[in-house]
Amino acid sequence: MSEQCAPSDAASPAVHVADSEEREPLLSPDEQQHEQQHASPQAEEAPVLSSNVPTIAKRLTPLLGLCLGGACLLLGVYILYIILHIPGIVYVIRSSEPKLTSAALIDTADDSVVFSAKVRFPHWKRGPASVPFLNVTLFHDSDMVGWTCAKDFEISGPTTDLELYQVFNIVDQHAMVRLVSATVDSRYITVDTRTVVDLSGIGRFLPKVGVRSKVDMAVPLPSLTENYTIHAVSGPSVDKEKGGVTTMASVRVSIPVKNVSANIDTVHFDVSYHGIKIATARIGPINVRTGGIVEVPAAINVREISSRSHESALEDIVRSIASGKGIDLKVSGTSAADYSTAPMWLRQALHRTSVVVSTGLLSMPAGDLPSFDDMIKDIVVDRFYAYWSAENDFNPWIGVSGQAIVQLPNPSGADMAVDIESFVPHIQLLDDNKQVFATVDAPTIPFVVKQVAPLKFMAACDFDRIGLNVVQDREEQFTYMMQRTLVDRHLVVGVNGTLDVVLATSIGKLRIDALPFYTHVDRKFDSECAGKHCKPSSIDADTARTPSALSTSKGGPKPGRVPELIVSRMHITNTTKDLIVIEIDIDINNPFNYGAYITDLAMNVDYKDLRIAKVGIKELAMDQGAHKVTIYVDFYNYPEDPRQRMLFLQASMGKNMTIGISGFPNCTSIAPLEASLREFSQKIDIDFSKLKGGSSDKIVSEFPKVLREIVFHLFNIAVEATVVNPVSGADIWLQSIEAVGYYKGDIPLGTLDYDLTVNSPRQGSFKSNGLLLPFNQAITTPRLPIVANDTTIGWDVLRRAIGGTLDVDVFTNVQVLVGNAQFNVTAMGKNAPVKIRL
Secondary structure (H helix, E strand, O other), X not given: OOOOOOOXXXXXXXXXXXXXXXXXXXXXXXXXXXXXXXXXXXXXXXOOOHHHOOHHHHHHHHHHHHHHHHHHHHHHXXXXXXXXXXXXXXXXXXHOOOEEEXXXXXXXXXXXXXXXXXXXXXXXXXXXXXXXXXXXXXXXXXXXXXXXXXXXXXXXXXXXXXXXXXXXXEOOHHHHHHHHHHHHHHOEEEEEEEEEEEOOOOXXXXXXXXXXXXXXXXXXXXXXXXXXXXXXXXXXXXXXXXXXXXXXXXXXXXXXXXXXXXXXXXEEEEEEEOOEEEEEEEEOOEEEOOOOEEEEEEEEXXXXXXOHHHHHXXXXXHHHHHOOOOOEEEEEEOOHHHOOOOOHHHHHHHXXXXXXXXXXXXOOOOOOOOOHHHHEEEEEEEEEEEEEOOOOOOOOEEEEEEEEEEEOOOOOOOXXXXXXXXXXXXXXXXXXXXXXXXXXXXXXXXXXXEEEEOOEEEEEEXXXXXXXXXXXXXXXXXXXXXXXXXXXXXXXXXXXXXXXXXXXXXXXXXXXXXXXXXXEEEEXXXXXXXXXXXXXXXXXXXXXXXXXXXXHOOOOOOOOOOOEEEEEXXXXXXXXXXXXXXXXXXXXXEOOOEEEEEXXXXXXXXXXXXXXXXXXXXXXXXXOEEEEEEEEEEEEOOOOOHHHHHHHHHHHHOOEEEEEEEOOOOOOOOHHHHHHHOOOXXXXXXXXXXXXXXXXXXXXXXXXXXXXXXXXXXXXXXXXXXXXXXXXXXXXXXXXXXXXXXXXXXXXXXXXEEEHHHHOOOEOOEOOOOEEOXXXXXXXXXXXXXXXOXXXXXXXXXXXXXXXXXXXXXXXXXXXXXXXXXXXXXXXXXXXXXXXXO
């Protein structure tokens, strides 16, 4: 059967069958009655009398009656034929609901949409049936949108796909625009369909049937928070054509609709916030694959700031995101005249519609970002000063100036200008319960951040005093933070506050006031800490230097320079059998612009679990230049403990040693620091060889010289030494000496064993204390006999050195009386210059 495709309202007359659930006849009963009333207009004419009818007419009357009866019989038979097929018609209508197995969008134009589809009739239980003609007309809000028709197809069975290649003809573009707009706005498709189907394939003489139905279903949307990957990201970069900055990427999305493919032209959108257009987006062309995978090329252009309201919109967006609040962006199609790749009805529909996209849908999976420490490349400190006094024990402050280089990862080749002209933080410190216990002063001189390369910034600050102010009645929380930091080496604190920022970017200048931020700092300074004791720290001359990265600082250190320390005075104030109290003045020449002030501080010093000293200061005020610092030392004496001798021996040999420093109650008058340090304990490795003078890279450039000269008399086989006592405040007596001399470490030269308390003059009725060493006077010992080694090599070495100097390694054990304390000092002198005389 050949039919002309057209909208169902224009099709030839047909019998219309209504579905009991959602279909209705095309003509209502009233309409049918109206047609019957107008079908026989001759019923109103006057009757014809039989006397006026000719004879032939009377003879034709039976014939006409027979014809009319035959026609009625035929009509009745036809009606009976239709009635007998009504179950089949109803079955066809009910079981012909198709199931879409796959579809493909082939082309879109202003007046048509070309598509192909495979459909299946899973409820079809009859045998194969042919359908000569099918017409479907689509209505939206009673307006005809368009129609499509199919001819001469066959329904084979419930498992056989019917392949269709169709053209949907758009009749009213305005109706099509309204349909697409409403669908996008509501995520629902609501349309009426009017279907005309030719049933002659089921029964040869069956008429066409018209069916009305309503489609109302939700449009499934892909989840933008999962099942997608972003790749081929480029930018953001300055867009020289459109202005602003543009970022391009490709997004691979897994959509919930399977077995549907399509090629969709490029579409353009405006992105607005509170009515302010902030960006434009270009999406497409889009290739939808049958497996539900969509490859979406996208480009977003952030417009240049054009007005104060535009700047306020961006400021509000940044502030909301920083505070963790959601934002709603309005996305709508751009003006239809802005581009011409998509059909006019699609452009107009997208322009009329708008979709609100929240930050929940915009959330992207975060990649592996480097730590903050890894992003900081160089730090240059021009000046640093720390102040903490007992009068302001809960309000210390620091002052710092300098710069740092921050390098952010740039895998996408971003190239846009971002400078921070002003950066002023307002910071609060929070405890474990997120309660504020301290505030940090806002700097009076803003920080400045300059971009020196794409995503590489130089942050700089001028010297400014920044104080810490502990909130009243929250001192305990501050003290607890100090204790955990110093004792457990574990810094845990919440940092809350706001930032006042002025940005100069490629899209214009943006000022953001009171930008909220919060971060939780949880950092262990030494992963091997356990309890109150941690892995020893290593301290040598290198730790006193600032890293080489600081060498560019104007007021900072230069390579190889360290603060110069000179021990200028050692004065004993008290001695007992077990204790020597001594004051040590150190002249410090600080070449750097670093300094500090602290009221007082004292620490215990241990060696191999032996408490050897308590070291402290009463006031430390240090800045660039020359300063004098007095150190107060309580030296504990253990004359019979070998650990004390080992301490002196290791120090004299320049070997590494590990000492412990620890706090104690009342170690400082600064209350929170005292509460923290009373349980503090730390092991430290010290290299004494790098504390000795003699080169520019030593910390202590000058020690008081005790041993001035050693002379060996070859003829007498005796040695005499000239010494100077640099310590004042108490009598110091040299009582006995035991020594062994080696040449080049392994050639023995001789031994010395002399008791000065026996061989010195008696002092009245008392035994001599030995050789008195007055303060700051050169004293020469008597000639002390040497037991020379009888090896030929040793004598040959001595004879060849007569009149000259021989470098000798001397291992000594000296007994010294300091006031009332007797010390046994074991030392190893390396390469001691010994004059050889006859």
